[in-house]
Amino acid sequence: MILANVYRGSQLESRHTGSIAVCDSLGRLLACAGDPGFRTCLRSAAKPFQALPLLEYGGVEEFELRPEEIALTCASHGGEPFHVSTAAGMLRKGEFDETDLLCGAHLPNDEKAAADLRASGEDPSPLHNNCSGKHAGMLLATQVMDVPSGRYIDAEHPLQVLMRSTLADFAGIASEEIPIAIDGCGVPAFFLSLYRAAFAYARLIATGEGAEVPGSLERYLESASYVIESMTMFPQYVAGGWSITTPLMQAFEGDLVAKEGAEGFYAMALSPALSRELTERLKVTDDAPVAIALKIDDGSMDRARNPVILRTLELLGIDVASHPALQPLRSWPLRNVAGTLVGEVRPEFELEIL
Numbered sequence: 001m002i003l004a005n006v007y008r009g010s011q012l013e014s015r016h017t018g019s020i021a022v023c024d025s026l027g028r029l030l031a032c033a034g035d036p037g038f039r040t041c042l043r044s045a046a047k048p049f050q051a052l053p054l055l056e057y058g059g060v061e062e063f064e065l066r067p068e069e070i071a072l073t074c075a076s077h078g079g080e081p082f083h084v085s086t087a088a089g090m091l092r093k094g095e096f097d098e099t100d101l102l103c104g105a106h107l108p109n110d111e112k113a114a115a116d117l118r119a120s121g122e123d124p125s126p127l128h129n130n131c132s133g134k135h136a137g138m139l140l141a142t143q144v145m146d147v148p149s150g151r152y153i154d155a156e157h158p159l160q161v162l163m164r165s166t167l168a169d170f171a172g173i174a175s176e177e178i179p180i181a182i183d184g185c186g187v188p189a190f191f192l193s194l195y196r197a198a199f200a201y202a203r204l205i206a207t208g209e210g211a212e213v214p215g216s217l218e219r220y221l222e223s224a225s226y227v228i229e230s231m232t233m234f235p236q237y238v239a240g241g242w243s244i245t246t247p248l249m250q251a252f253e254g255d256l257v258a259k260e261g262a263e264g265f266y267a268m269a270l271s272p273a274l275s276r277e278l279t280e281r282l283k284v285t286d287d288a289p290v291a292i293a294l295k296i297d298d299g300s301m302d303r304a305r306n307p308v309i310l311r312t313l314e315l316l317g318i319d320v321a322s323h324p325a326l327q328p329l330r331s332w333p334l335r336n337v338a339g340t341l342v343g344e345v346r347p348e349f350e351l352e353i354l
Helices: 043-050 052-056 059-063 067-073 081-093 111-120 132-145 158-171 194-209 218-233 245-251 272-282 302-315 324-329
Strands: 002-008 011-024 029-033 039-041 180-182 188-193 256-261 265-270 290-296 332-335 341-347
Touching (some): 002 290, 002 332, 011 194, 011 302, 029 272, 043 132, 043 158, 043 194, 043 256, 043 265, 052 132, 052 158, 052 218, 059 132, 067 081, 067 218, 081 132, 132 158, 158 188, 158 194, 158 218, 194 218, 194 265, 218 256, 245 324, 265 302, 290 302, 302 324, 302 332, 302 341
Antiparallel strands (some): 002 341, 011 029, 011 290, 039 188, 180 188, 256 265, 332 341
16 A cells, blocks of 8 residues: 655655554554555564563563663664663673674664764774664573573574564464564564554553553563663663654653664554543544554655654544654655755555544
């Protein structure tokens, strides 16, 4: 389905297609665009679930983890100095260092951080990798699980097996029903339908809210609460200046959890309080939290995905217009080499309310 149109001047030049699923924590598909059953890779949007084993095994207490550090384990960060120093500090808590990270090195995603690093003449290290917080958390998890830290990224490693089964618990399926491949940072990458991805996110925020919330998973109450609170309290550690994720979570002040994945994937979960704004339109009567999973087919990130994210929220009844920081992200300007505005990418679709 066409989700965004690309205009050069007033003329349509190209299009971005994709699909969206909106689901509540009881597994009810509430709205969609395109194919909600489309199976795709969560990529980095799996990180909040991958963080849970560290917390389930007592990592917060063992390593005196701060909320900022938990947020960084869920992050696709920009490699800004505070991201790098936080990841390094996490490693030291387990007597590791950056040589133990198996994520590889790349320039920071944040443009200023990348420019500053180039100007310094230093090469990027694994700490600048946007997944360094996740990998630092994985190394700490091997200690509290009492399993080897070497090759912690391999699919058959006990930690990776547990992460897959944890995601499966929230998605409501068996582990073997989640196909895996290798992510950009070397760890297993998980495939789910958009419906199952939205369901998993809805159950994650439900669980983080407490046992009385419909669809919550009692086993994970404490660890899910840590993850949700840390991500929403410190959204700058989940992404930073380079991504829509930080201003989006800041705008809704704890009532929305969001996480990007590569290749045009995005997931959001709304707290029960925010979900009540949708109740009348979506016929949800029991305060079950709602979540959204979307995929841009061609893998487009900012230019198509950002406007689609905000239009989806608006179509569901969420007030986006009153948040100034989000307004520049509602469409994507096209500029030529000289910087002249020559067109824009606009989200132009409707949701089917079921």
